[in-house]
Amino acid sequence: MPRKPSYDRDALIAQARDIFWRQGWAGTSLKDLERALNLKPGSFYAAFGSKDALYALTLERYAQDGVARLMAMADEMGPLRALKAQPHLVIDAGAVPTHACMLAKTYAELQAKGHELADKASGHMVEMKECFATLFRRAQQAGEIGPDHDPDRLAARYQSDILGLRLSAERNDVNAAEIAADIASDLDRL
Known part of the structure; x- marks a missing residue:
């Protein structure tokens, strides 16, 4: 009878996510992960199969957590208020490995190499954009934004703004709080 693992797989995935998020795919060795x-x-191979398989799990966890957090906010405060709160949460994220988006970092790092993890990151970014579009549609149905706006286009622009904000929050020469406030206030003009 096989022995039951003595570790919490979900906790290891969360820990690995933070390592990959901070250091990237190439910057994280198998030895780094094992240690x-x-x-x-x-045990590593029995639990995850490979570094790439673990990385894919961490991308999925990162994306699922982001969508779940935003949808819970929307259920609590309404879609438009959740979208307005998101930029502030990005810069006030507390103890995160980095403000930059793990999905965007992965895509930028690996897409030129044709690595399948870049495709996975891109797919998760599409899911996030669809989440934004859903919230814009809900806000439109609630009369919070005008009917003449295309929710898909708003979602693409909003995602672009959030990704730029996340990179700006990494820089010392940019006031990310002002940018977050601008992104949020722009939503009032819809």
Whole structure:
């Protein structure tokens, strides 16, 4: 009878997500992961199969957590208020490995190499954009934004603004709080 693992797989995925988010795919070695997760090579492969398989799990967790957090905010405060709050949350994120988006970082790092993880990151960014579009549609149905706006186009622009904000929040020469306030106030003009 196989022995039950003595680790919490979900906790290891969350820990690995933070390592990959901070250091990127190329900047994180298998030895880094084994050491940080306190796993021997055989246990690592039994748990995750490969570095790429673990990375894919961390991308999925990152994306699912982001969508769930935003949708919960929308259920609590309404779609438009949630969209307006999101830019402020990006810069006030607290103890995150980096403000930059893990999905965008992965795509930028790996798409030129034709790596399949770039496609996974891109797919998750599409899901996030669809989440934004859903919230813009809900806001439109609630009469919070005008009927002449295309929710898909608003979502694409909003995602672009948020991705730029996340990179700006990494820089010392940019006032990311002002940019976040501008993104939020722009939504009042819809």
